[in-house]
Amino acid sequence: MTATDHLAIWQRVRDQVPWHDVVPHPVTPVWAVHDGYVDFARRRPGLPDAYDDVRARAGAGATLTPDLLARWNGLTRGIPAPGFRRGTAYAKNGRERYALRADTEHGFAACVAQAADRRIPVTARAARVYLDVAFFHPFDDGNARLAGLALQFVLQREQVYLDEPVPILTAVRRADDADGAAGLARLVHGIAGATHRRWMRQRP
Numbered sequence: 001m002t003a004t005d006h007l008a009i010w011q012r013v014r015d016q017v018p019w020h021d022v023v024p025h026p027v028t029p030v031w032a033v034h035d036g037y038v039d040f041a042r043r044r045p046g047l048p049d050a051y052d053d054v055r056a057r058a059g060a061g062a063t064l065t066p067d068l069l070a071r072w073n074g075l076t077r078g079i080p081a082p083g084f085r086r087g088t089a090y091a092k093n094g095r096e097r098y099a100l101r102a103d104t105e106h107g108f109a110a111c112v113a114q115a116a117d118r119r120i121p122v123t124a125r126a127a128r129v130y131l132d133v134a135f136f137h138p139f140d141d142g143n144a145r146l147a148g149l150a151l152q153f154v155l156q157r158e159q160v161y162l163d164e165p166v167p168i169l170t171a172v173r174r175a176d177d178a179d180g181a182a183g184l185a186r187l188v189h190g191i192a193g194a195t196h197r198r199w200m201r202q203r204p
Contacts, residue, residue: 031160
């Protein structure tokens with residue numbers, strides 16, 4: 001019996017989600033009264049340093065690349081930037097299996113590059129890259145933390161900030177759930193909208 005490859009499932013699901021119109025383009029910039037990710041990162045070793053780098057590079061207009069993701073993965077783990085995983089990966093206590101094929105690393109790089117496609121709303125792109133990192137599982141460890149950092153980078157690269165990101169970062173996502181992927185885009189978009197409304201109420 002052939003073991004299920006949840007990465008292949010995600011790649012099929014990814015093509016089914018209507019990323020172009022699952023949410024509208026937000027009116028940017030979206031400012032926040034406070035940066036909710038700072039509180040989230042503070043309780044997790046390695047994340048504050050990585051997030052400082054995310055913010056600096058987003059502010060400088062850097063392009064998201066696998067090398068930049070490797071840098072942030074290394075910072076969260078306290079190691080030099082790692083290479084792409086060398087074998088099959090597992091998550092959710094072994095319930096999901098992500099195979100490694102000859103084209104996996106190349107496919108991941110292509111997906112990461114799509115995070116810059118401004119024809120798709122930034123909130124949908126951020127959700128998609130979050131799931132790409134989760135299900136490609138590019139590194140031996142730290143992929144869940146990295147997914148959150150990638151999401152923050154894509155948003156902040158286009159001046160979208162979130163004051164309450166925890167619901168995005170803590171819910172369990174499944175590789176076979178197209179509705180859930182679309183729902184994540186809607187959640188990111190909704191939190192961005194709520195963040196902006198709270199900021200507007202605080203303005204003098």
